[in-house]
Amino acid sequence: MKVSITVNGVVYERDVEPRTLLAYFLRDECRLTGTHVGCDTSSCGCCVVVMDGTTAVKACTMFAAQADGHEFLTVEGLAQGGTLHPIQQAFWDQHGLQCGYCTPGMMLTSFVLLKNNPDPSEADIREGLAGNLCRCTGYQNIVKAVHQAAEAMRQPAAAS
Amino acid sequence: MIPAAFEYIRAHSADEALAHLQKHGADARVLAGGQSLVPAMRFRLARPAVLVDINPVRDLDYIKADGALTIGAVARDGAVERAPWIREAKYALLHDVSRVVADPVVRQMATVVGSLCHNDPAGDWTAAAIAARAEVLVRGAAGERAIAIDDFLVDSFTTAVADGELAVAVRFPAPDERTAGAYQKVERKVGDFATAAAAVQVSLGADGSIRQVGIALSAAGPCAVRVAEAETLLTGQKPSADAIRAAADAASRQSEPQADLRGSVEYKKHLAGVLVARGLRQALARLGVQA
Numbered sequence: 001m002k003v004s005i006t007v008n009g010v011v012y013e014r015d016v017e018p019r020t021l022l023a024y025f026l027r028d029e030c031r032l033t034g035t036h037v038g039c040d041t042s043s044c045g046c047c048v049v050v051m052d053g054t055t056a057v058k059a060c061t062m063f064a065a066q067a068d069g070h071e072f073l074t075v076e077g078l079a080q081g082g083t084l085h086p087i088q089q090a091f092w093d094q095h096g097l098q099c100g101y102c103t104p105g106m107m108l109t110s111f112v113l114l115k116n117n118p119d120p121s122e123a124d125i126r127e128g129l130a131g132n133l134c135r136c137t138g139y140q141n142i143v144k145a146v147h148q149a150a151e152a153m154r155q156p157a158a159a160s
Numbered sequence: 161m162i163p164a165a166f167e168y169i170r171a172h173s174a175d176e177a178l179a180h181l182q183k184h185g186a187d188a189r190v191l192a193g194g195q196s197l198v199p200a201m202r203f204r205l206a207r208p209a210v211l212v213d214i215n216p217v218r219d220l221d222y223i224k225a226d227g228a229l230t231i232g233a234v235a236r237d238g239a240v241e242r243a244p245w246i247r248e249a250k251y252a253l254l255h256d257v258s259r260v261v262a263d264p265v266v267r268q269m270a271t272v273v274g275s276l277c278h279n280d281p282a283g284d285w286t287a288a289a290i291a292a293r294a295e296v297l298v299r300g301a302a303g304e305r306a307i308a309i310d311d312f313l314v315d316s317f318t319t320a321v322a323d324g325e326l327a328v329a330v331r332f333p334a335p336d337e338r339t340a341g342a343y344q345k346v347e348r349k350v351g352d353f354a355t356a357a358a359a360v361q362v363s364l365g366a367d368g369s370i371r372q373v374g375i376a377l378s379a380a381g382p383c384a385v386r387v388a389e390a391e392t393l394l395t396g397q398k399p400s401a402d403a404i405r406a407a408a409d410a411a412s413r414q415s416e417p418q419a420d421l422r423g424s425v426e427y428k429k430h431l432a433g434v435l436v437a438r439g440l441r442q443a444l445a446r447l448g449v450q451a
Binding site: 001017018019021040041042043045048055056057058060061062063065066068109112113116127128129130131132 | 161162163164165166167168170191194195198199201202203211213215236238242262263264265266268269350351
């Protein structure tokens with residue numbers, strides 16, 4: 001079947017089997033391999049992408065057919081014009097990654113978390129990221145990074 | 161880990177979905193949030209020949225909290241979790257549940273009605289729907305019917321929805337101001353199925369006695385189940401530690417869990433009683449009653 005899926009502002013029109021999962025569409029058809037496949041069973045959150053700017057979805061648990069007509073943000077779309085997104089900058093500054101495999105999912109889950117809750121407590125962050133696993137168990141710095149990102153992203157609003 | 165091939169059909173209205181479901185009968189499955197169905201298909205535990213995707217049906221993406229609470233088939237768990245009214249004490253049971261289903265990312269796609277239709281033995285919404293005496297609105301060729309949740313949940317992964325029918329919404333009766341509930345769930349980690357769980361909803365009468373109570377267990381048998389004996393024991397009684405203990409014992413006796421990685425039968429039966437007691441105490445505390 002034909003699908004038209006917008007990823008990071010680029011429209012991808014492809015002919016796919018209905019059983020093609022979004023994670024594999026992004027990796028194999030769009031060649032955007034920043035979306036990682038970890039457990040492949042909806043447990044680990046490595047494959048999280050943002051749908052229509054508001055919803056974090058596990059791309060291993062959604063068919064590309066369902067994604068037809070929708071817009072997605074993947075980790076490749078976070079940085080703008082060579083400048084890291086505040087979430088990326090915060091993960092860099094706080095050393096919020098060790099091996100980095102879970103990082104794209106962590107950042108995109110955080111993206112939606114901060115959209116819904118711009119000033120989260122530590123508990124809010126830990127709860128919000130509970131669907132994302134870090135096998136390096138580097139959670140402490142991930143939580144710090146999301147805190148820093150939240151602060152940085154509130155700045156423009158405060159200044160205006 | 162790749163699902164078996166299937167035909168994908170996108171429905172834009174409930175009527176359109178129904179037409180496809182009637183045409184394909186037992187070969188078709190409804191795709192809503194897909195958070196249980198897609199993994200099941202990936203493990204090839206489910207191999208539907210046809211998937212009817214109802215996500216584009218805007219008419220079914222609603223939550224109405226006027227008197228009765230009605231949740232459409234495409235409304236996400238996350239929408240319930242973030243609804244402004246959910247924090248009112250009378251909706252405490254649903255609020256508790258909305259925060260512990262699966263994990264926070266899964267909840268952004270998962271639907272309440274889909275979870276009821278999936279009827280997993282360890283489901284959360286199923287137990288809550290029993291305790292709150294919900295009914296499921298099911299549409300078919302002959303029109304729409306409301307099915308009481310106890311009749312809706314038939315057996316593991318089996319409901320009263322017939323081939324060619326579509327569950328369009330779940331309706332929770334309007335709780336009055338003297339009603340509160342609680343959901344108690346023990347899970348090894350976020351996102352795991354419950355080791356044991358108990359849903360409780362209590363309504364007090366003007367004299368402080370228990371006017372109505374709903375008690376249900378999850379992960380305690382083929383599917384979530386009402387603990388009718390405990391409800392009968394409590395109804396008409398003043399809340400007390402003894403009454404709560406008797407209700408908990410009844411729940412423990414009725415629980416029929418399976419031993420697995422999460423625990424032994426003895427442990428899970430014990431846990432069922434403990435969680436019912438905790439749920440009752442928490443629900444009563446939310447009504448300002450210590451027992």
